[in-house]
Amino acid sequence: MLRRKLLKMLTGALPGLTILTDPFARLLAQDEETAAQELPLYGMGIQVDRCIGCGNCMEACKAENNVPPEPTHMRTWVERYVIDSNNEVHVSLLNSRNRTSSQIDEQRNVLRTFFVPKLCNQCENPPCVQVCPVEATFKTEDGVVLVDNERCMGCGYCIQACPYGARYLHPETKTADKCTFCYHRISQGLLPACVNVCPTQARVFGNLKSPASPLTRLRRLKKINVLKPSLNTAPKVLYTDLDGEVR
Amino acid sequence: MNLDAISASENILRETTGFVFPNEIDVLWSIMIVVYPYLTGLVAGAFILASLVKIFKVRELQPTYRLSLLTALAFILIAPLPLVLHLGHPERSYEIFLTPQLGSAMAMFGFVYAWYLMVVLLLEIWFEYRRDMVIWARETKFPLSWIYRILSLFSNDLSQEGLNFDKRATRLITIIGIPSAFLLHGYVGFIFGSVKANPWWSSVLMPIVFLFSAIVSGIALVLILYMVLAPMRGEEINMKCLDRVAAFLFYAVIVDFSLEALDFIHRLYESEESIHILSELIVNKLFLSLVVIQILLGMIVPLAMLAGIRIFRANAELRKLIYFVSAILIQLGIFSVRWNVVIGGQMFSKSFRGLTTYKMEMLGLEGLLLALVLLALPLVILAVLLRFFPPTGSPAKDLSAST
Amino acid sequence: MRKLPDSLVRLLIVIAGLASVVLCIRFLVLPRSLTDMELHKQSAVERELEKPIQFAGSGICQECHEDEPATLAAGYHSTLSCETCHGPAQAHIDDFEYKPKAPRQRDFCPVCHMYDPSRPTGFPQINPIAHNPLLPCIECHDPHDPVPPETPRSCEACHAEIARMKAVSHHVQLECKVCHEATNEHMLHPRAEKPTKPANREFCGSCHAEDSDTVATPHIDLKTHGGRYLCWQCHYPHFPEAS
Numbered sequence: 001m002l003r004r005k006l007l008k009m010l011t012g013a014l015p016g017l018t019i020l021t022d023p024f025a026r027l028l029a030q031d032e033e034t035a036a037q038e039l040p041l042y043g044m045g046i047q048v049d050r051c052i053g054c055g056n057c058m059e060a061c062k063a064e065n066n067v068p069p070e071p072t073h074m075r076t077w078v079e080r081y082v083i084d085s086n087n088e089v090h091v092s093l094l095n096s097r098n099r100t101s102s103q104i105d106e107q108r109n110v111l112r113t114f115f116v117p118k119l120c121n122q123c124e125n126p127p128c129v130q131v132c133p134v135e136a137t138f139k140t141e142d143g144v145v146l147v148d149n150e151r152c153m154g155c156g157y158c159i160q161a162c163p164y165g166a167r168y169l170h171p172e173t174k175t176a177d178k179c180t181f182c183y184h185r186i187s188q189g190l191l192p193a194c195v196n197v198c199p200t201q202a203r204v205f206g207n208l209k210s211p212a213s214p215l216t217r218l219r220r221l222k223k224i225n226v227l228k229p230s231l232n233t234a235p236k237v238l239y240t241d242l243d244g245e246v247r
Numbered sequence: 248m249n250l251d252a253i254s255a256s257e258n259i260l261r262e263t264t265g266f267v268f269p270n271e272i273d274v275l276w277s278i279m280i281v282v283y284p285y286l287t288g289l290v291a292g293a294f295i296l297a298s299l300v301k302i303f304k305v306r307e308l309q310p311t312y313r314l315s316l317l318t319a320l321a322f323i324l325i326a327p328l329p330l331v332l333h334l335g336h337p338e339r340s341y342e343i344f345l346t347p348q349l350g351s352a353m354a355m356f357g358f359v360y361a362w363y364l365m366v367v368l369l370l371e372i373w374f375e376y377r378r379d380m381v382i383w384a385r386e387t388k389f390p391l392s393w394i395y396r397i398l399s400l401f402s403n404d405l406s407q408e409g410l411n412f413d414k415r416a417t418r419l420i421t422i423i424g425i426p427s428a429f430l431l432h433g434y435v436g437f438i439f440g441s442v443k444a445n446p447w448w449s450s451v452l453m454p455i456v457f458l459f460s461a462i463v464s465g466i467a468l469v470l471i472l473y474m475v476l477a478p479m480r481g482e483e484i485n486m487k488c489l490d491r492v493a494a495f496l497f498y499a500v501i502v503d504f505s506l507e508a509l510d511f512i513h514r515l516y517e518s519e520e521s522i523h524i525l526s527e528l529i530v531n532k533l534f535l536s537l538v539v540i541q542i543l544l545g546m547i548v549p550l551a552m553l554a555g556i557r558i559f560r561a562n563a564e565l566r567k568l569i570y571f572v573s574a575i576l577i578q579l580g581i582f583s584v585r586w587n588v589v590i591g592g593q594m595f596s597k598s599f600r601g602l603t604t605y606k607m608e609m610l611g612l613e614g615l616l617l618a619l620v621l622l623a624l625p626l627v628i629l630a631v632l633l634r635f636f637p638p639t640g641s642p643a644k645d646l647s648a649s650t
Numbered sequence: 651m652r653k654l655p656d657s658l659v660r661l662l663i664v665i666a667g668l669a670s671v672v673l674c675i676r677f678l679v680l681p682r683s684l685t686d687m688e689l690h691k692q693s694a695v696e697r698e699l700e701k702p703i704q705f706a707g708s709g710i711c712q713e714c715h716e717d718e719p720a721t722l723a724a725g726y727h728s729t730l731s732c733e734t735c736h737g738p739a740q741a742h743i744d745d746f747e748y749k750p751k752a753p754r755q756r757d758f759c760p761v762c763h764m765y766d767p768s769r770p771t772g773f774p775q776i777n778p779i780a781h782n783p784l785l786p787c788i789e790c791h792d793p794h795d796p797v798p799p800e801t802p803r804s805c806e807a808c809h810a811e812i813a814r815m816k817a818v819s820h821h822v823q824l825e826c827k828v829c830h831e832a833t834n835e836h837m838l839h840p841r842a843e844k845p846t847k848p849a850n851r852e853f854c855g856s857c858h859a860e861d862s863d864t865v866a867t868p869h870i871d872l873k874t875h876g877g878r879y880l881c882w883q884c885h886y887p888h889f890p891e892a893s
Contacts, residue, residue: 049770053768056734060705074269077268114770131352133351134342134347135687138691140691146698148693151694153334153340154335155353156276156335159270160593161443162444163597164597165268165269165597183698184698184702190703191707191708193704196708198734200729200773247600400661400664401660408655416658
């Protein structure tokens with residue numbers, strides 16, 4: 001932009017120069033347009049009504065991203081909500097495969113119950129990036145928040161600042177770790193591992209800028225909500241059919 | 248997930264009540280991060296007490312002036328240590344100076360700290376002790392005399408003009424120092440107060456509450472040190488000075504108490520989404536450390552004792568006893584303030600639906616033992632400082648002889 | 651000019667010395683690779699991109715396996731990726747000796763299909779205790795084409811979402827077969843034999859054109875309205891109000 005302004009100023013002052021500067025101006029304009037077209041803005045849709053709580057996503061994420069096996073370190077997880085007739089909300093973590101229904105109390109008078117997948121919301125205004133003292137966590141141009149594990153000093157401030165509990169301190173590298181939307185996969189045109197294995201398309205991945213992406217279709221057809229909108233983090237993980245009790 | 252992980256998860260889940268996000272089950276910021284704001288608070292508080300002498304001309308406090316300065320220095324040298332020890336990669340901490348992210352409250356720590364240590368404390372102490380160091384350099388024997396000589400930057404100026412300049416310089420530095428001390432600890436409060444994700448921390452009052460609790464703890468510490476050190480040096484405790492320190496302590500506790508009460512009432516009255524989990528937190532997890540130690544033992548009891556003394560004119564011995572006990576209780580209370588903020592803020596889930604447990608290590612890098620060592624280390628440093636820079640200074644006769 | 655006090659001069663020399671050393675180190679000695687955050691971010695992104703892939707993705711299997719992906723795509727499991735059941739398979743692509751898992755035990759399918767009250771209504775679920783005890787699922791169901799034992803009776807059974815949407819739209823009175831023709835084969839193999847869809851503007855025009863004789867429907871001039879677009883590019887037929 002600055003360069004173009006400069007060129008304009010030059011040509012304004014010396015009209016004869018236009019012949020010389022015009023080709024450059026056109027080139028610069030082209031550059032800017034193609035750059036804007038090529039860069040995607042990644043986002044994910046979560047169709048809560050489709051999640052069957054199978055836990056495939058959690059398992060695939062751990063396998064794909066070398067996430068420690070303990071359930072205290074999760075890049076993505078699934079929560080089970082049970083709301084009983086007293087309007088009391090019982091939430092539990094789907095802790096592993098084949099154990100999904102062991103926790104539900106048959107006696108409880110269930111009003112409604114459902115699963116909610118969670119992951120890093122890849123906020124447009126990420127509080128974690130704001131607080132990192134050494135810029136080790138940052139937002140890429142395509143909208144994904146990454147951690148530079150050779151820069152991170154493991155202070156844990158970003159973990160405290162995340163309203164969604166999406167970050168943890170990796171016990172091996174001693175640095176902050178989190179969901180990257182499987183950045184190594186999506187940049188090759190593959191889907192994130194969790195989206196790849198989801199059997200019901202409860203997770204929809206795509207480019208928020210592209211009119212042809214499945215995410216754009218989802219945004220057109222469904223009512224969209226995000227988690228904790230009052231914190232103004234502007235998440236790029238968009239939920240459909242989200243219950244108000246989910247935090 | 249293998250079977251070990253499953254059984255581990257069940258063990259962990261037993262330590263939580265309600266629902267806690269998986270990544271929040273382990274409490275990340277340990278007792279080390281409790282020690283850090285506690286130490287920083289003592290620095291700021293001790294300095295504020297010292298500045299009362301220089302700026303506000305409270306002459307009765309003169310006997311504690313140098314002690315306060317050295318105390319501040321001893322504690323600020325150790326203050327960043329728990330922070331660095333707690334890092335996953337302490338060896339990368341230089342990055343905070345090299346490539347600070349200016350939007351981060353924590354990145355400013357290095358600069359605020361360096362400013363306070365180098366520009367405020369060291370300079371003020373240097374000007375304050377310059378005359379004495381020149382004299383000591385002349386009087387002591389070889390190795391020591393050279394240390395004084397180097398520390399005084401080979402200064403040899405004992406002219407009245409030079410000494411007057413020293414006085415003006417200390418005064419000027421104190422004027423800069425007061426806002427700096429406010430900045431140092433207010434900023435530590437901001438580190439917590441600006442975390443919007445955490446309703447227990449997120450409060451505009453946080454920096455101010457931190458500041459006043461710092462002043463309280465700093466004054467109480469100097470009071471304790473003065474009462475312990477004076478008899479050790481065979482000096483009589485200056486009761487005028489002691490009464491005055493205790494009076495300031497009393498006012499500071501009142502302000503601190505009011506601020507914390509305001510914060511508490513405000514939260515309760517606004518009664519936002521988080522109020523249920525915060526009440527649960529106080530009742531189930533922080534009852535001992537918040538209600539009993541911080542509020543009752545750390546505030547109400549000392550306040551009552553100090554107020555009682557002002558109403559019923561007690562004799563010197565009783566006053567000393569009560570001041571000492573109150574100051575100890577206040578230290579305990581302020582340590583609990585830091586504990587309740589740091590640990591308390593991590594014991595509830597950001598889902599506002601559950602509580603987790605903090606299990607303190609005993610040994611190890613995050614353990615109680617190291618925390619105690621770090622709390623004791625400033626006292627060792629202070630002892631060394633007092634040995635080489637006695638607050639009594641050089642005898643006055645030397646000055647008359649040399650000028 | 652007044653002379654600066656001796657002590658201040660000494661201090662200023664030390665401070666100037668320290669400051670120049672620090673600034674020198676920071677701006678002259680240290681290499682740019684240490685201080686340039688853009689470089690650091692770039693290298694972090696590159697390291698992220700180099701991370702190994704475990705799940706090969708949904709498209710690549712059919713390059714060798716022709717039948718199963720085709721069957722899968724035509725059946726009720728069409729939304730599943732091969733790796734949903736077979737596990738991460740990049741290792742298999744790198745080396746065919748490595749065989750991805752092929753779960754055949756009875757405890758595998760209930761991961762998704764055991765009854766669980768939290769699962770969405772309409773999702774096929776069974777009670778593993780009552781449902782043909784001890785028999786492996788694959789005795790009766792081909793996981794690549796898990797035909798239910800009974801054919802669904804109405805479109806809504808599978809297309810509940812569309813049905814719900816249509817129910818609150820102006821097209822509520824239109825039955826599915828007004829616009830779509832579905833054969834019985836479609837109910838058995840939904841992807842193999844797809845229902846028809848309207849192909850041209852004239853189809854909508856049969857109700858909405860100016861010269862059609864329907865009452866209480868909006869009428870438009872097919873020649874001028876919407877130019878060269880097809881009706882459903884602007885109007886979603888199951889919810890035509892939305893454009």
